[in-house]
Amino acid sequence: MLSARARLFAPWWLLAQRRQNILLLAVDDLNTDLGCYGHPLVRTPHVDRLAQHGIRFDRAYCQYPVCNPSRTSLLSGRYPERTGIFDNQTNPRSKLREAVFLPEYLRRQGYYTARVGKIYHDGMDGPDDWDLSLNPRPDTAAGTRGEGRNLTGGKFAFFRWLAAEGTDEDQPDGLIAKEAITILRQQRDKPLFLAVGFRKPHDPYIAPKRYYEPYPLEMIRGPEHPADDESDIPPAAYPPVRHNLGPLEGREFRRAYYACTSFMDAQLGKVLDASGLASETTIVFFGDHGLHLGEHGWWNKVTLFERSTRVPLIVVGPQVRDRGAVCRRPVELIDLYPTLMDCLGLSVPSGLQGASLRPLLENPEASWSRPAYTVVTRGNKLGRCLHTERYRYTEWDEGRLGAELYDHASDPHEYRNLVNDPRRRETVLELKRALAGVP
Template identity: 35%
Template structure:
């Protein structure tokens, strides 16, 4: 089910503009592995003043969802407005342009409409995707270490012939922000803004933290006392499908993480400290970039989007990764700020990451080609407006199982299907009315039969019984 074809899409690129006001610049902060652990989302421990300030005179979406909780497909989805099942790529190994040369992406569209396009840091997972259509391109960097012992550890691993070379899972060197890569990305964004201040631009700043390793300057670690953190329950949801959760993701590959067993409480708290330090670190970089907009008198005409590619587990269910259909992995932060200094608003509407492309296109006065997402402009004007009754995600387990999932904002229903035979192998129904963490699969309980039937109805709207995933 590929919704966009080259001839159809190109016809839209030539449509004239129709807007009554000056076109805005567009600045997107695309963050890696960030869940809703921010002050503006109610986390009283995390220190994120610059992100919180965006929410104070913008609109914050409480129920925004990614389409797949893994980097490459999620970012392709964001940058095309298409669901992973429309693109046909579900893994992190396949570059988009290797199989889909016909899709018109966000940078292509804005470039064709006379915007300067800028990619800084990790935007696509695969650097080569759309590399040629960015007017300014700052390559994403590999993970960086500063401490001598960690650099030496990496070198010893390389010399030993180890296949997967990973350093420490965290580092807190007493250094300036630019010693680590997100600080350098922020500096490059500031330099680029100064160069493009007289041009219309679409700038996507891909900040790599709080993705592992949790490397950030010591001053951000010092904002927190790890002894104050609660260790989350490692219990798995009762009655869940046996493949619902990934075991570890990449954490176990890091050199200072034990190879087997659950992490002890002290190491758990150390990692949470590192994750939060990284949030405060990127928050500071965001603040520097926004201050530059103010200095250059660009802020009032710059549309800012703050978002994440997917959520993440910080020890919940005993896991340290995304890679699932769980609420904690699919729900993401999303803030849209148009620079108007209006009063803070929040929306509980069910929205999706695929909605960002059509939203910024409409706010820029542009007619976009057909995509799976839809513009959120009506919600920006009226946050309490009636909206979609469901949001959708998916996650495969190899090529034998496809988990397709739907939320109505209170409950999450998932079907695990055999993509070839279309057989439903297992179903899950989790209650998230009052908590983010699932504790029990309600799918087989008689009192939830009617609710399950309604959730199945919603799921079938996006994923009919005979849906072809491949």
Template identity: 35%
Template sequence: MKQQFLKMFIFSMVFSSFGFSQSLTTQKNVKSQKPNILFIAVDDLRPELNFYGANHIKSPNLDKLAGESLIFERSYCNVPVCGASRASLMTGARPTRNRFLDAHVKKDEDYPDAISLPLLLKQNGYQTISNGKIYHYGNDDAKAWDEIWTAAALWTYALPESQEIRKNTPRGLPTEIADVPDSIYRDGKLALKVIKDLQKLKTSNKPFFLTMGVAKPHLPFAAPKKYWDLYDRNDIQLPESYVQPETTPKQAFHNFGELRQYENIPKKGDLPEDLAKELIHGYYASVSYIDAQIGLVLDELKRLNLDENTIVILWGDHGWNLGDHKLWCKHINFETALRTPLIIKVPGKTKGQKTDAITEYIDIYPTLAELVGLKSPNSVEGKSFVPIINGQKSDKNWAVSKFKDGVTLIKDDLFYTEWTDDAGVAYARMLFDHKTDPLELDNLAEKPAYEETVKALSKELREKWGKDFLTK
């Protein structure tokens, strides 16, 4: 009996030791494996979201992600237009007088020698997958990706009659309300593709850089009816800043040509109030629709137990005007086009903290590189915000954004913009103090009391807009 007991004791000790050894090996593998990155880019998403204080927006999935992330209250794109903003972010390089100018930018043409973020990751063992709209053109920076996927443009609209109108007009209808499943539209198809990718990547022995380039809330504002039903149009009001003060230079405004290309939009002048409210309603519905699609992906990430070793970053490529300054779309130097939503979830480090540190989009590249233990190439001009993630205070209090001739220095609460010629000589300017004028309605630049402030900001703008600004 004693001999049998002894055998059982020895067997149990050996088994326990084996299990303990396996546990240590598993822990070691988890620690040594580079973290994955889920990279969510959202087109035309302004920071009018619940977790930024806009409690009228229904975005439970983004709110949940924000509660597990670091939320940047003062994040700014470097160029307020899709193609240029994305190329700048993906290379970590500033726009210049002649680089990263408009929506139709290609990284391969504007900065072919730059090692992009996905290429750096691919060169260091990551599996890289581009889904949806990451660059403006799907085949841009092709060597950086193991796979490139986009949904057919046909599914921008769900209804056959809307699709037919689109085929025969420059842009189609500006809105669509369709009682259809989420998966009919491009972003619904995108979510299903990203979910399939996660399921395949679960068994891979390589870390992944998986992207989800969400199309909405870019025009047209087309979403399933149930998301329109979340909002009562009678509650929607035009923004308080629905005005164009005479003190603001004319260069600050545009004719929102992007929107004018859609059917039933007047070719000039202010929009009728009913139409303006319909567009705002459609924008909100589109935000709630993409919130649901992102939620499906995040739920699958968790179901597969990939969330504990996956960094999740979500950003909108620039802001958007919803009647602010009587403007629509982006393409301008007001804060409504420059300020952007940015949140990053780093397992074990973030849990819903907020930071008011001023951050630029060129800072995203060096941050993600540092988080996965890689050194950024010399072409990267941004500054890593890993110290902020680690709870340290930022020593950077400025950002620079540019659109065409307009260049904006954001310095603490001051927003200073100059419109300059090829030689860098200013021909118009505006200055707003957000402490007293957050809606940017009182241009201080031409007031005698601010002459010295303008001189100092003008000098600092040139020091910070980049050493190659006028030459490249």
């Protein structure tokens, strides 16, 4: 340990050396169907292990329920209206010239920055983000063969599952874990920022067949909801094209998603074994947005329902006082950038709109007045919502295309839209004002 006096006079590189390493673990399209989030079937021992060593945020939300806008908001620390990124085609740098993205900022602060797999949406990295960026893909054919099918008769290409031949390393995520481990084992004189982006459970639902085995089809139930669930949902709440799966196809879809989740979890486990859950490393694990598995009659993301906007988020690090704790405060992915800066003792660059979660890392019950905020587009109209500790309140085109209020205290699955309930009038007015105030 350096004494306070020695620290004062130590050269910057020695101090930089003493900074915590950071392991950022991003998972594509991962909803909260995980062991530690209470799912009765899905096996995720390594995500669960991470949660036991850190703090699990039970009410974490993405800013936009699609890859590029969600990741752009997280990495720039700005809400979608500020980034101007609402789709997977627009490069963030074309809109956000003044922002310093998280990897580039850490690199400027003396970090060695490495990226393996999908952190930005593919192709959206900036020229100054990374010392090393790797995008491993298998050059073998075994992982493309096996038993599987398209669940829509080929109508929608992405509704495809495959219980593949070959090993983990015949799949991109197996190679991503392998490259991450190599980087973790290298000695270097700078602190490390390693960002690992797993590609599953994003479609197509391909995993080595042994990850399908814990999920025999007879164990998998289809989605259950009240028959009239959709009667109080504004049409704008759904994207324009619906893909209705039959009962058998729906169960196959769920099984494949669970298998891909367990496959990702096994790759995560390898990376955690190599990194250790060492106290000098801060680990952040998250999904970029959730996914419906047939709930509310929908089989994708791009909605503002809990299934699509709520994400797993786990933080492990020296700031976490109560290991294994659960925090129920509403938090959001744009909070991660200021949180990391706070934990590292670095100043934040200008323009960040999130809040440091450090008070919650130290005390998960700390008071917290910020709701989380998510937005989605419908053509040139916006749907915007707030997630408070109890409610989700949503306006479609400022209410012109409908509004929703769900009370998660009594209705966690969001079956009853209470926005027109006269007994909720005060709540609606209060949330309406709060939503109008989001910058």
